[in-house]
Amino acid sequence: MKTTFAFAAVAAFVAVSAPAKADNMVFSSWGGTTQDAQKAAWASPFTEKTGITVVQDGPTDYGKLKAMVEAGEVTWDVVDVEGDYAAQAGKNGQLEKLDFSVIDKSKLDPRFVTDYSVGSFYYSFVIGCNADAVKACPKTWADLFDTAKFPGKRTFYKWSAPGVIEAALLADGVAADKLYPLDLDRAFKKLDTIKSDIIWWSGGAQSQQLLASAEAPFGSVWNGRMTALAATGIKVETSWEQNITAADALVVPKGSPNVESAMKFIALATSAEPQAALAKATGYAPINVDSAKLMDPETAKTLPDQQTASQVNADMSYWADNRDAIGEKWYAWQAK
Amino acid sequence: MSTFSDASGVVTPLPKIRRPTGFSGVVPAFAFVGIFFVAPVAILLLRSVLEPVPGLGNYAQLIGSSTYLKIFANTFIVSGLVTVISLVIGFPVAWALAIMPGRLTSVIFAILLLSMWTNLLARTYAWMVLLQRTGLINKMLMGMGLIDQPLALVNNLTGVTIGMTYIMLPFIILPLYGVIKKIDPSTLQAAALCGANRWQCLTRVLLPLAMPGMAAGALMVFVMSLGYFVTPSLLGGTANMMLAELIAQFVQSLVNWGMGGAAALVLLVVTLSLYAVQLRFFGNQNPGGR
Numbered sequence: 001m002k003t004t005f006a007f008a009a010v011a012a013f014v015a016v017s018a019p020a021k022a023d024n025m026v027f028s029s030w031g032g033t034t035q036d037a038q039k040a041a042w043a044s045p046f047t048e049k050t051g052i053t054v055v056q057d058g059p060t061d062y063g064k065l066k067a068m069v070e071a072g073e074v075t076w077d078v079v080d081v082e083g084d085y086a087a088q089a090g091k092n093g094q095l096e097k098l099d100f101s102v103i104d105k106s107k108l109d110p111r112f113v114t115d116y117s118v119g120s121f122y123y124s125f126v127i128g129c130n131a132d133a134v135k136a137c138p139k140t141w142a143d144l145f146d147t148a149k150f151p152g153k154r155t156f157y158k159w160s161a162p163g164v165i166e167a168a169l170l171a172d173g174v175a176a177d178k179l180y181p182l183d184l185d186r187a188f189k190k191l192d193t194i195k196s197d198i199i200w201w202s203g204g205a206q207s208q209q210l211l212a213s214a215e216a217p218f219g220s221v222w223n224g225r226m227t228a229l230a231a232t233g234i235k236v237e238t239s240w241e242q243n244i245t246a247a248d249a250l251v252v253p254k255g256s257p258n259v260e261s262a263m264k265f266i267a268l269a270t271s272a273e274p275q276a277a278l279a280k281a282t283g284y285a286p287i288n289v290d291s292a293k294l295m296d297p298e299t300a301k302t303l304p305d306q307q308t309a310s311q312v313n314a315d316m317s318y319w320a321d322n323r324d325a326i327g328e329k330w331y332a333w334q335a336k
Numbered sequence: 337m338s339t340f341s342d343a344s345g346v347v348t349p350l351p352k353i354r355r356p357t358g359f360s361g362v363v364p365a366f367a368f369v370g371i372f373f374v375a376p377v378a379i380l381l382l383r384s385v386l387e388p389v390p391g392l393g394n395y396a397q398l399i400g401s402s403t404y405l406k407i408f409a410n411t412f413i414v415s416g417l418v419t420v421i422s423l424v425i426g427f428p429v430a431w432a433l434a435i436m437p438g439r440l441t442s443v444i445f446a447i448l449l450l451s452m453w454t455n456l457l458a459r460t461y462a463w464m465v466l467l468q469r470t471g472l473i474n475k476m477l478m479g480m481g482l483i484d485q486p487l488a489l490v491n492n493l494t495g496v497t498i499g500m501t502y503i504m505l506p507f508i509i510l511p512l513y514g515v516i517k518k519i520d521p522s523t524l525q526a527a528a529l530c531g532a533n534r535w536q537c538l539t540r541v542l543l544p545l546a547m548p549g550m551a552a553g554a555l556m557v558f559v560m561s562l563g564y565f566v567t568p569s570l571l572g573g574t575a576n577m578m579l580a581e582l583i584a585q586f587v588q589s590l591v592n593w594g595m596g597g598a599a600a601l602v603l604l605v606v607t608l609s610l611y612a613v614q615l616r617f618f619g620n621q622n623p624g625g626r
Contacts, residue, residue: 046502063588063591063593066591066593159589215490325586328590330480332403332404335404335407336403
């Protein structure tokens with residue numbers, strides 16, 4: 001009797017947490033200002049247009065995503081993930097193929113389109129600097145790795161992802177078109193030279209905090225964070241010299257109960273106007289080629305898509321194939 | 337047998353309330369723990385020997401890598417350090433709480449509990465702001481002319497130790513307070529009458545009597561520290577990474593559950609063995625009962 005009751009309670013509990021059904025879908029992203037902007041620029045017009053409610057969830061967590069797909073209990077319908085992860089998960093069969101009869105890819109930047117993912121927005125790793133805190137700001141990756149000319153702590157992205165290894169190789173004099181396949185040993189050797197001067201940032205907010213407090217007065221950060229810092233009144237300098245692009249991607253986990261709504265959502269999110277609205281709000285670049293026209297030129301020119309002069313594109317497909325191997329080496333080196 | 341008569345005067349016996357006996361009463365609790373705690377852990381541990389290929393490869397990799405061994409060692413060093421410092425700071429505070437007038441005690445307790453109830457992330461960020469190069473502590477020390485270069489107090493072992501000790505202090509003060517409060521003050525008087533000086537009173541009487549509380553508090557702090565994630569990752573550098581962070585990297589960033597499970601099992605085994613040791617040596621919570 002009591003056992004039945006316990007199981008009934010468990011069953012009720014499970015029922016309550018069952019995935020959302022029709023007219024209702026879940027979007028997961030990284031929280032903070034970026035997700036707020038995605039909600040305003042994408043989810044609100046989408047609900048207005050289709051009547052489908054978009055529940056916001058997050059932060060995105062690849063472990064959680066894998067667990068959902070494996071258990072067949074997918075509660076996220078559209079997920080904002082990093083480009084290298086999207087490429088890898090697509091290859092590993094964890095994502096639904098996108099329906100390009102619903103999503104118009106003719107207007108999307110082809111660098112960020114695969115069978116399983118389209119760009120969400122794209123960003124650059126730039127050399128950011130708190131100009132109030134130091135005599136001179138580093139202008140190139142080589143400067144950032146030069147502790148004699150630019151003494152002090154510098155900050156880099158903590159997680160294994162495109163960006164830091166590329167920066168180390170560029171600083172060491174590797175030509176931008178010769179980066180791939182990455183020479184990891186050479187990169188780690190270069191990183192070793194400044195290891196004791198690196199403070200790692202694990203999230204965008206932390207990178208802002210480190211720069212603003214001059215705990216690390218300069219470093220490699222997402223360009224949108226420099227836009228946000230400048231808005232707080234701190235005197236910042238951003239060097240776009242060899243800025244390294246990487247994109248976030250929108251994906252649909254395999255087994256999502258609302259695939260149709262998910263495709264419609266991605267179609268709207270990647271169309272010109274919502275992409276422009278998101279770019280305005282975040283300082284990241286639109287992946288729709290028609291979006292720039294819809295923005296005032298002053299804003300448009302501050303975005304990564306206007307900084308192509310010396311731009312370096314991180315190779316997502318290389319990263320997808322080598323993500324695990326690089327990750328293991330990366331964390332092992334960090335912890336040494 | 338109690339009875340119940342309704343308005344028409346019909347007497348109906350009340351149903352007997354039987355107290356559940358034996359095992360049946362705890363079945364729901366066991367079912368709950370089994371479904372929501374044991375099963376997921378068991379599945380994760382299974383994956384550690386099944387993924388990516390069946391066998392003990394993950395464990396071999398964990399134990400065979402100097403980096404991972406360093407992380408294990410570091411986890412123990414930080415946890416040990418935090419435990420010792422918490423004891424050294426916590427004991428006098430618990431002692432003071434036990435002998436203070438009641439009103440003052442409740443004020444200090446309120447402060448302790450309020451800090452415990454404040455969001456962990458908020459407290460960790462607060463330490464970051466205090467400890468950073470341009471933070472309050474460095475500014476103060478430089479203003480007083482004690483240092484001319486800011487001290488590196490954060491993103492290193494110092495930062496982790498300070499932040500974690502602060503967070504762990506209540507967990508050591510509360511059990512210690514409970515034990516010290518129960519010690520009969522006349523034992524100390526008796527010791528003094530028998531000619532013990534202050535130091536002997538402390539080391540020969542008070543500390544042995546407080547030992548069960550110290551052991552319980554220290555074990556709790558040590559075990560909690562072993563699995564700590566937020567504070568080390570925000571206040572420490574990668575050079576003094578702890579095990580919980582490594583597990584998070586395996587599971588969240590690399591999506592390598594085999595390794596994550598293996599690291600988690602090592603942590604679990606260590607924790608349980610420590611608990612076994614504590615039970616063996618301090619299981620008898622009756623002070624004085626040797």
